[in-house]
Amino acid sequence: MLSGTEILTTAQMRAIESAAMASGKVTGLKLMKRAGAAVAGHIRLRWPRPGRATVLCGPGNNGGDGYVIARHLAWAGWQVRVLGIDNTPGPDAAEMRRQWLALGPILPLTDAELRSGPDCDVYVDAIFGTGLTRPPGREIAAILSCLDGYGGDAAFYRPRLVAVDCPSGLCLDSGAFLGQARQPVWHNLRAALTVAFDSPKPGHLLERGPECCGELVIADIGLREWRETEAGPSRNGAPWRTQRMASLSAIWPGFEIADRRRFADEKRKRAAWLTKREGDARHKFGHGHALILAGGMGQGGAARLSARAALRVGAGLVTICPPQSALIEYLGPPDALMRRGVNDGDALIGLLRDGRITGLCLGPGCGIDRAAGLLPALLGSGRSCVLDADALTALATQGFAGLHRNCVLTPHAGEFARLFPDLAERLDARPDKGPAYSRVDAVRDAAARSGAVVLLKGPDTVIAEPPPRAHPHLTGRAVIHSASDVPWLATAGSGDVLAGLIAGLLARGLPALDAAAMGAWLHAAAARRFGPGLIADDLPDQIPGVFRDLGA
Numbered sequence: 235m236l237s238g239t240e241i242l243t244t245a246q247m248r249a250i251e252s253a254a255m256a257s258g259k260v261t262g263l264k265l266m267k268r269a270g271a272a273v274a275g276h277i278r279l280r281w282p283r284p285g286r287a288t289v290l291c292g293p294g295n296n297g298g299d300g301y302v303i304a305r306h307l308a309w310a311g312w313q314v315r316v317l318g319i320d321n322t323p324g325p326d327a328a329e330m331r332r333q334w335l336a337l338g339p340i341l342p343l344t345d346a347e348l349r350s351g352p353d354c355d356v357y358v359d360a361i362f363g364t365g366l367t368r369p370p371g372r373e374i375a376a377i378l379s380c381l382d383g384y385g386g387d388a389a390f391y392r393p394r395l396v397a398v399d400c401p402s403g404l405c406l407d408s409g410a411f412l413g414q415a416r417q418p419v420w421h422n423l424r425a426a427l428t429v430a431f432d433s434p435k436p437g438h439l440l441e442r443g444p445e446c447c448g449e450l451v452i453a454d455i456g457l458r459e460w461r462e463t464e465a466g467p468s469r470n471g472a473p474w475r476t477q478r479m480a481s482l483s484a485i486w487p488g489f490e491i492a493d494r495r496r497f498a499d500e501k502r503k504r505a506a507w508l509t510k511r512e513g514d515a516r517h518k519f520g521h522g523h524a525l526i527l528a529g530g531m532g533q534g535g536a537a538r539l540s541a542r543a544a545l546r547v548g549a550g551l552v553t554i555c556p557p558q559s560a561l562i563e564y565l566g567p568p569d570a571l572m573r574r575g576v577n578d579g580d581a582l583i584g585l586l587r588d589g590r591i592t593g594l595c596l597g598p599g600c601g602i603d604r605a606a607g608l609l610p611a612l613l614g615s616g617r618s619c620v621l622d623a624d625a626l627t628a629l630a631t632q633g634f635a636g637l638h639r640n641c642v643l644t645p646h647a648g649e650f651a652r653l654f655p656d657l658a659e660r661l662d663a664r665p666d667k668g669p670a671y672s673r674v675d676a677v678r679d680a681a682a683r684s685g686a687v688v689l690l691k692g693p694d695t696v697i698a699e700p701p702p703r704a705h706p707h708l709t710g711r712a713v714i715h716s717a718s719d720v721p722w723l724a725t726a727g728s729g730d731v732l733a734g735l736i737a738g739l740l741a742r743g744l745p746a747l748d749a750a751a752m753g754a755w756l757h758a759a760a761a762r763r764f765g766p767g768l769i770a771d772d773l774p775d776q777i778p779g780v781f782r783d784l785g786a
């Protein structure tokens with residue numbers, strides 16, 4: 235499954251909404267009506283027979299959407315019970331509240347009221363959306379825990395819970411629940427369906443987001459015109475308009491998207507490049523030469539996985555380079571693989587005099603001492619490279635000197651904590667106010683500090699590049715790649731395959747951020763195609779099938 239789009243932070247979303255309203259072409263009320271109508275439409279699609287619904291409306295515009303939803307469901311014949319907060323909403327939400335009152339009452343938004351009501355087919359959580367700034371207070375927290383099915387009598391609402399924009403309490407910039415530990419906890423609110431507006435937000439894809447949002451649907455509320463002018467590249471050559479509008483894009487599987495045209499274009503371009511239909515390469519060197527630096531006797535598996543992946547992803551040539559004494563360990567298939575002994579940094583410098591070597595991979599199965607010994611020669615060459623596993627451990631000791639923008643670091647959480655202990659600590663801290671420090675923030679900080687592209691692995695892989703050289707005050711591009719639907723990808727050696735895919739793509743000439751993003755996408759696509767039972771050895775051989783699925 236191939237999808238992809240731009241993600242907007244909550245600040246970007248607000249800026250786009252403001253620009254739309256300032257244009258005079260659309261009002262806040264209109265947007266709210268479209269948002270509410272979209273959610274009601276999705277409820278009716280999934281529950282076609284009118285039933286009973288309880289709509290929980292919070293103090294802001296998320297609550298305003300709730301009143302619109304209540305009206306649409308009531309018009310469609312549903313029995314609707316509305317619980318609202320005694321607060322002063324903004325003018326649009328107040329208007330929607332007033333209009334609902336013409337149809338039915340508003341009961342107090344309390345845990346006791348929720349429990350005293352009849353059992354419903356659908357519960358709509360319109361308490362907090364993008365405006366959440368602090369942990370929900372005691373009363374709302376009790377409601378949320380009741381909604382999640384842990385509230386005693388009114389248990390098991392979860393399969394019937396529809397969240398407006400997000401399950402309340404989730405920080406849409408980070409995917410963390412405000413006031414709760416970052417690690418998964420049993421009482422996070424989980425919806426069956428979340429309908430969000432215009433674009434996904436980082437919190438839908440990061441940390442607790444994928445699990446707690448359930449099925450995510452992105453509804454078009456007519457903001458495309460402003461999204462494209464506000465969030466796109468500027469015309470004067472500066473990479474992105476302002477830090478606020480720094481690019482954040484995502485490739486992720488598995489949910490409905492309002493604007494399919496963009497993805498069709500993206501898919502066509504990607505397929506043409508990957509399958510070598512575009513470009514003017516007339517011989518194997520035109521597709522680059524990848525070197526996979528390997529370790530000594532008894533450590534060969536990891537580097538062989540990387541090498542096989544680099545071949546499958548289309549590098550013109552791949553050479554695996556263990557120490558001379560270990561060459562015998564690398565003589566097995568594939569026969570397409572070339573072998574060459576490289577004993578030390580000097581030997582590597584000699585080899586790299588060949589300018590046709592365009593991408594390297596150092597780390598998988600290499601051994602920490604050997605990786606540390608080869609690093610200066612590799613970095614000194616300025617050549618595009620992936621640093622993984624043992625190379626990251628070596629870097630944590632040596633520091634970041636010599637890293638450059640064509641390096642991709644691929645740490646998992648443990649390696650990230652070794653390389654950037656302060657950032658990992660910030661990321662682990664319980665967030666008490668929003669927007670919480672996110673994996674995107676942490677990876678962007680890591681990229682800025684190291685000067686390299688950083689890919690932090692996990693079900694929610696985040697990739698970021700350092701700030702543009704000409705605009706060091708801006709942030710570089712970032713990509714979130716969600717693979718939460720393929721948990722079987724977390725298997726020994728799968729990281730080695732990822733490193734090889736990225737090395738192959740670098741060798742083929744993709745810039746570092748694009749190679750990392752494409753590698754992460756192919757990696758998950760291969761796992762998805764194979765299914766459960768996957769071992770890392772299966773991944774590279776799925777790549778031709780992934781290419782075929784692209785329509786190539």
Ligand SMILES: NC(=O)C1=CN([C@@H]2O[C@H](COP(=O)(O)OP(=O)(O)OC[C@H]3O[C@@H](n4cnc5c(N)ncnc54)[C@H](O)[C@@H]3O)[C@@H](O)[C@H]2O)[C@@H](O)CC1
Pocket residue numbers: 251262265266267269270292293294295296297298299324361362363364365366367368369370371398399431455
């Ligand atoms: N701005 C717009 O034009 C649109 C907004 N929409 C909806 O509006 C939502 C954002 O609305 P708001 O910015 O009003 O924010 P929310 O409705 O998410 O509500 C938060 C409100 O409660 C306050 N608050 C934050 N944390 C709190 C806490 N822990 N306890 C009590 N109060 C708290 C905030 O100050 C804010 O006023 C979106 O999620 C979306 O559902 C949609 O109607 C589409 C159009």
Ligand SMILES: Nc1ncnc2c1ncn2[C@@H]1O[C@H](COP(=O)(O)OP(=O)(O)O)[C@@H](O)[C@H]1O
Pocket residue numbers: 646691692693695717718719720721722723724725726727728729730731732757
């Ligand atoms: N729960 C998960 N769902 C999907 N993918 C995951 C999950 N956990 C980890 N991954 C992915 O699996 C790979 C594991 O890599 P890594 O931790 O380096 O393992 P190894 O060292 O065994 O190769 C990474 O690409 C990571 O993004």
Ligand SMILES: [K+]
Pocket residue numbers: 296359360361362363397398399400401402
């Ligand atoms: K909500």
